[in-house]
Amino acid sequence: MAGLNFELLRPEIRQDSAIGAEIHLPEGMSMLDLDRLTETDKESLRQALFENQVVVIKNQKGIDPTVLPQLARVFDSTASNIHSAGEKAVSDPKNILSAYKAGRIPRAPQVGIIGSGKFQDYEGLDELEVIHLDHTMFHETPLGPEELSQGYTRPYRWHMDTPFYERLPGEVTILHSVRVPNLPDQKLQFPEGKHKEVAAGATAFFSGARAFSLLTPEEREFALNTTVTYAPQAYEFIRHCKGSDDGLTVPCWGREVPVDRLSAWTWENVAEHPMVWRSPMNPDRPFLQVHGCCVFKLTTRDPQTGSTTVIDDVEEVRKIVYNMQKKIYAPENIYAHRWEEGDVVIFHNRGVMHSITGQLSQYREDEDKKRILWQCTMTSKTPPQPFREYPGVNGSGFVKV
Numbered sequence: 001m002a003g004l005n006f007e008l009l010r011p012e013i014r015q016d017s018a019i020g021a022e023i024h025l026p027e028g029m030s031m032l033d034l035d036r037l038t039e040t041d042k043e044s045l046r047q048a049l050f051e052n053q054v055v056v057i058k059n060q061k062g063i064d065p066t067v068l069p070q071l072a073r074v075f076d077s078t079a080s081n082i083h084s085a086g087e088k089a090v091s092d093p094k095n096i097l098s099a100y101k102a103g104r105i106p107r108a109p110q111v112g113i114i115g116s117g118k119f120q121d122y123e124g125l126d127e128l129e130v131i132h133l134d135h136t137m138f139h140e141t142p143l144g145p146e147e148l149s150q151g152y153t154r155p156y157r158w159h160m161d162t163p164f165y166e167r168l169p170g171e172v173t174i175l176h177s178v179r180v181p182n183l184p185d186q187k188l189q190f191p192e193g194k195h196k197e198v199a200a201g202a203t204a205f206f207s208g209a210r211a212f213s214l215l216t217p218e219e220r221e222f223a224l225n226t227t228v229t230y231a232p233q234a235y236e237f238i239r240h241c242k243g244s245d246d247g248l249t250v251p252c253w254g255r256e257v258p259v260d261r262l263s264a265w266t267w268e269n270v271a272e273h274p275m276v277w278r279s280p281m282n283p284d285r286p287f288l289q290v291h292g293c294c295v296f297k298l299t300t301r302d303p304q305t306g307s308t309t310v311i312d313d314v315e316e317v318r319k320i321v322y323n324m325q326k327k328i329y330a331p332e333n334i335y336a337h338r339w340e341e342g343d344v345v346i347f348h349n350r351g352v353m354h355s356i357t358g359q360l361s362q363y364r365e366d367e368d369k370k371r372i373l374w375q376c377t378m379t380s381k382t383p384p385q386p387f388r389e390y391p392g393v394n395g396s397g398f399v400k401v
Helices: 039-052 067-075 096-100 145-149 208-213 217-224 314-328
Strands: 005-008 021-024 054-057 079-083 103-105 108-122 125-130 172-179 186-189 195-198 203-207 226-230 271-274 276-279 282-288 295-301 308-311 335-337 344-348 352-356 371-380
Touching: 005 039, 021 039, 039 054, 039 067, 039 344, 054 335, 067 079, 067 108, 067 172, 067 344, 067 371, 079 108, 103 125, 203 208, 208 276, 208 282, 208 314, 208 352, 217 226, 217 282, 271 276, 295 314, 308 314, 344 352
Parallel strands: 021 054
Antiparallel strands: 005 021, 054 344, 079 371, 103 108, 108 125, 108 371, 172 344, 172 371, 186 195, 203 335, 203 352, 226 271, 226 295, 276 282, 295 308
């Protein structure tokens, strides 16, 4: 019998993104059954993901939510049993992530519920309301009425799934579409009047490897020798900040919550990671992995002298990171997944940045326009590995006090 295999998404879909493959389950297996996968099948699954960063398994409507945490461990045996956002969904209004009103599935607390709409008696929850956030909450200059009438949208905020505090980023995130809204396509907006036709509510991705390949030789050398310290309580720190049109940075300084007014924090719990990461199955392929909105400090080592330079002006740090990442933001470099009900999408959380897109909030009361996605991302016990290792600079994990 034919085992699990995969094929790349069509060239017109992948374009220059270096992202995307479809998984074909073993012959005779219509619903993913991890107990029936051989070690060869699992190795093919890992190869598909770590080579292509985002993979999809179609027609999985009805999959049990308890399967998703088990699937995550196929890619990271050190994955904890805890969602990366914590044991319970974020509800503290001081944290910007609470605005989504994400729920958790009681029988699978590692699986969050996101989407748009109000639901009754869903997965053991008497009442559930989830919110697909509006562009006005994210952008310094929101879309205008004419742009909205023409169906334009933007990436809201490019990110990895991790709190940057106390818990390490998971190796993978798994998304499952339970309900997809019946809406016309929208247009992802790019500079110079360019756009990309995407499904309403598409999840957008760009590859850290592709981003690194676009850097100049000087920028690559800087990135390879640099460690990023993230803001203490990062999502609380930026909760009043609005992002740039491309979702890559915070363009204006001054709305950050002062660090002495944040919830209690200590430096040894603040995330500190290399700017360039090594992939488990692509050791020679560098990945530029930086959350440009949450950066706080850069520490760079001169490889010739061994001396280090610290840049701790947050406004300058953001500009440095933005000038490196903005090159990726072009239609041909972005993969926007067109959701169909039953899709299981696995993405390499340590190899891509991703973002919500789409204007859906105005449709929350319409039955055929509601949306439900399950999301499973579990904190890892293994820190991201630096592509180039220098003692004391490219250490990864948390700030060394």
